[in-house]
Amino acid sequence: MKFTFIDQLIKSDKTPMHILLLSALIGSLAGLLGVLFQMGVTFISTFRVTSVQGYFTEKWQLGLAVFTIAAILSMIAYYLVKRFSPESGGSGIPEIEGALEDLRPVRWWRVIPVKFFGGLGALGSGMVLGREGPTVQLGANIAEMISDIFRLKDKDNRHTLLASGAAAGLSAAFNAPLAGIIFVIEEMRAEFKYGLISFKSVVIGTVMATIVYRLINGSASMLNIGIFKAAPIPSLWLFILLGFAIGILGLLFNRSLLFLQDRFQAFYKGRTLRFVITGGIIGGSCGLIALYLPEIVGDGFNVIHRWSDHPFTLQMIVLFLILRFFTSIISFSSGAPGGIFSPLLALGTLFGALFGDFATTLFPQYELEAGIFAIAGMGALFAATVRAPLTGAILVLELTDNFALILPMLITCLGATIVAQLFGGHPLYTVLLEKTLMRSKVALNQATDQSTSDQTMKSEIDEAAQSVVAKTGKSEQ
Numbered sequence: 313m314k315f316t317f318i319d320q321l322i323k324s325d326k327t328p329m330h331i332l333l334l335s336a337l338i339g340s341l342a343g344l345l346g347v348l349f350q351m352g353v354t355f356i357s358t359f360r361v362t363s364v365q366g367y368f369t370e371k372w373q374l375g376l377a378v379f380t381i382a383a384i385l386s387m388i389a390y391y392l393v394k395r396f397s398p399e400s401g402g403s404g405i406p407e408i409e410g411a412l413e414d415l416r417p418v419r420w421w422r423v424i425p426v427k428f429f430g431g432l433g434a435l436g437s438g439m440v441l442g443r444e445g446p447t448v449q450l451g452a453n454i455a456e457m458i459s460d461i462f463r464l465k466d467k468d469n470r471h472t473l474l475a476s477g478a479a480a481g482l483s484a485a486f487n488a489p490l491a492g493i494i495f496v497i498e499e500m501r502a503e504f505k506y507g508l509i510s511f512k513s514v515v516i517g518t519v520m521a522t523i524v525y526r527l528i529n530g531s532a533s534m535l536n537i538g539i540f541k542a543a544p545i546p547s548l549w550l551f552i553l554l555g556f557a558i559g560i561l562g563l564l565f566n567r568s569l570l571f572l573q574d575r576f577q578a579f580y581k582g583r584t585l586r587f588v589i590t591g592g593i594i595g596g597s598c599g600l601i602a603l604y605l606p607e608i609v610g611d612g613f614n615v616i617h618r619w620s621d622h623p624f625t626l627q628m629i630v631l632f633l634i635l636r637f638f639t640s641i642i643s644f645s646s647g648a649p650g651g652i653f654s655p656l657l658a659l660g661t662l663f664g665a666l667f668g669d670f671a672t673t674l675f676p677q678y679e680l681e682a683g684i685f686a687i688a689g690m691g692a693l694f695a696a697t698v699r700a701p702l703t704g705a706i707l708v709l710e711l712t713d714n715f716a717l718i719l720p721m722l723i724t725c726l727g728a729t730i731v732a733q734l735f736g737g738h739p740l741y742t743v744l745l746e747k748t749l750m751r752s753k754v755a756l757n758q759a760t761d762q763s764t765s766d767q768t769m770k771s772e773i774d775e776a777a778q779s780v781v782a783k784t785g786k787s788e789q
Contacts, residue, residue, distance in 0.1 A: 338458050345454065346450070390647070394588065405478075424450060445652065479492040482495050484525050499700040550685075551720040566740050568641050
């Protein structure tokens with residue numbers, strides 16, 4: 313009787329059990345690879361400096377040695393991307409969004425090694441990049457690998473596992489399972505085929521990735537910058553203002569990044585040497601800067617922790633904000649294999665801290681701390697740039713363990729998103745995907761062999777690019 317009840321319970325659930333089991337496997341592998349990636353970046357970043365400190369006494373000698381090592385690391389990363397896996401350049405998230413719509417291929421056999429080792433070189437050199445883009449792309453490519461190994465034929469099941477791997481990758485990068493789930497549903501809303509099966513799969517993948525992460529690294533939040541009490545209701549209008557201001561900053565960031573990316577592409581002209589040398593100069597410069605002014609390079613967590621331990625003066629905040637703005641867009645738009653989440657969080661923190669210094673001085677009656685505005689700004693800039701307010705809010709709350717700030721966080725993120733949309737901004741990853749599809753079309757147009765199959769492929773890519781543009785407009789409504 314007991315076994316009959318269990319059998320009926322299993323049969324009543326229409327979810328294919330093998331999909332859930334594969335999701336658990338994918339989440340575990342994505343979590344493990346994400347942790348290994350984090351350890352590798354930390355080791356290389358430390359080794360970059362410590363390996364030469366004992367050999368040189370003069371500052372210029374040390375600087376030259378560090379520049380050389382960082383340049384070599386970044387050049388290796390750029391060469392791997394250009395030579396073996398161009399789709400591994402950038403964050404990789406637009407590639408996964410395109411794959412969910414069958415607009416981009418997922419070549420896991422070359423993306424996984426290139427993204428992993430290329431990412432180690434780029435991030436290890438000190439460039440202003442984040443780990444989350446690589447781990448999201450790695451997680452999704454692990455899912456595609458598992459789909460091929462187990463010979464899944466159903467397209468919807470493969471897409472479900474792809475989304476599960478992407479969510480697991482984000483969870484492994486930030487120790488933020490809820491943000492991983494929300495990210496797939498909100499940011500990939502046009503591509504993610506939401507259903508009971510796909511939702512269960514995504515949840516299982518993120519849970520398993522987080523479990524693996526916490527078994528190795530512990531369960532502490534990644535940004536330990538203090539716990540703040542909830543903001544009083546009368547002060548919430550300040551967070552609306554902060555959101556509006558950050559919306560403008562997010563719009564400026566996106567347009568600057570896309571403009572500079574076009575300039576880089578025009579300079580490269582498809583030439584490997586230009587691409588690699590440029591990467592070496594940027595990576596070497598970031599490595600050198602890290603010796604003397606580490607606050608303006610790196611993933612961004614370093615400057616957030618430094619601000620938390622020893623609050624910066626007003627002049628320092630402005631200086632770091634401006635310099636990190638430019639180092640962020642230069643590093644990312646150059647085509648390096650790295651993400652933009654962490655640099656955005658750092659920029660948002662600095663802008664929020666700047667706003668908070670003025671707000672706490674002008675309105676002492678609210679008894680607010682500047683740190684509350686810094687945390688709100690952290691999520692709001694991400695929301696304005698990526699156009700995912702709920703993901704930005706949940707991600708930062710999980711990162712900082714400040715769930716009492718959920719109301720000002722949501723207000724700031726929503727305000728930033730509305731302003732960015734009103735002024736004509738578009739979600740960053742959607743625009744990047746559109747540009748990728750258009751570059752593919754141009755590359756085919758320039759091919760000398762104009763066979764019938766090439767003509768068909770060009771038509772498909774053209775239609776795909778137009779589809780992305782159309783969906784961008786619909787998602788804004």
